[in-house]
Amino acid sequence: MARGLRRGFTPDFDPDCGDTDLTSARQDVVIGRWQGLRDLLGATGRDWTARGHRIRQLAQVCAGSSTVESWLSADAHSADALVLRAATETARTFNVAIAAGRGVPIDQHRVDATVLACLTAAEAHPEDPTPWVSLISVARLYPKGVRRQELGRWWDELHGRDPYSVEGHLQVLHYYSARWHGTHGLMYDFARDAAGVAPHGCPLPVLVQYARVEEYRFALDAAQGRQSAVGLSQHWNHDGASSDLRRTWQRWVMGRTQSGIAPGELRDFNYLAHAACSAGATDIAGVLMGMLGPRATRTPWSYTGDAEKQITKWRKELRLGA
Numbered sequence: 001m002a003r004g005l006r007r008g009f010t011p012d013f014d015p016d017c018g019d020t021d022l023t024s025a026r027q028d029v030v031i032g033r034w035q036g037l038r039d040l041l042g043a044t045g046r047d048w049t050a051r052g053h054r055i056r057q058l059a060q061v062c063a064g065s066s067t068v069e070s071w072l073s074a075d076a077h078s079a080d081a082l083v084l085r086a087a088t089e090t091a092r093t094f095n096v097a098i099a100a101g102r103g104v105p106i107d108q109h110r111v112d113a114t115v116l117a118c119l120t121a122a123e124a125h126p127e128d129p130t131p132w133v134s135l136i137s138v139a140r141l142y143p144k145g146v147r148r149q150e151l152g153r154w155w156d157e158l159h160g161r162d163p164y165s166v167e168g169h170l171q172v173l174h175y176y177s178a179r180w181h182g183t184h185g186l187m188y189d190f191a192r193d194a195a196g197v198a199p200h201g202c203p204l205p206v207l208v209q210y211a212r213v214e215e216y217r218f219a220l221d222a223a224q225g226r227q228s229a230v231g232l233s234q235h236w237n238h239d240g241a242s243s244d245l246r247r248t249w250q251r252w253v254m255g256r257t258q259s260g261i262a263p264g265e266l267r268d269f270n271y272l273a274h275a276a277c278s279a280g281a282t283d284i285a286g287v288l289m290g291m292l293g294p295r296a297t298r299t300p301w302s303y304t305g306d307a308e309k310q311i312t313k314w315r316k317e318l319r320l321g322a
Helices: 003-009 019-032 035-044 049-062 067-074 081-098 107-122 130-139 148-161 166-176 184-197 204-223 239-251 263-278 282-294 307-317
Strands: none
Touching: 003 035, 019 035, 019 049, 035 067, 035 081, 049 081, 049 130, 049 166, 049 239, 049 263, 067 081, 081 107, 081 130, 081 204, 130 148, 130 166, 130 307, 148 166, 166 204, 184 204, 184 239, 204 239, 204 263, 239 263, 239 282, 263 282
């Protein structure tokens, strides 16, 4: 066993993924101070990946407070505040849906109000793709989805601002999944089409791994504990899954020019590492887990068992230290 493992390896599930400035701003939310949010988003600028990551995390904590409303009370025309409010309203609306239970419709007026918040934010910050990501996300909460033309228009607005946005593509992928308003085939077609046009080194090929996790979650729900009945044991390591894994590895990771993993990329790398481990592709898994070190996201590991135990087990099998 590697020396680091004898000391005891513990994954670091920092929700901010190592973004210390974001952590400070989140702490401001807890005490109701909005100035830290203003300064953080102002400093983030047009780095859309970092901005999207920061707004998503801030929205989760703002959903349980009135901090974003306090910011808007002080500066009603702040574009950043309006973008954060749209993401916060999206988080709140999803929280209501989760509390109601899957398949139970929620008040359509609430969903409409969240859509309006997103459109208001988009108008206030015309170049920002983030409100369009929120908009496509909340579209899933309409019982029958939205009209194809409307979804297509929203997607065009997002794609025109950030054509290689993983989060934007991911929200469409969720919408097209069998758990929401589509099918496995539609979801995989969207993921593979996006991956096919992505330039070398772009992370969009990992959408196929996100799609495989979505399919697994749907099958697991349908099986209701009868895992052998749906053949889930072969879900991760059949020939198609292995080919998809190696294609993502070649087109994304082998084409990257940067060596580190930014906070906004950490979840994507965890999805690919999970796929590599689950497929038994130890050559790829070893490199990815080495790149990640202790940094981890709970998903997708939590969908296949205890996240900490799985990561620790794989690091041990791959003979990686802490």
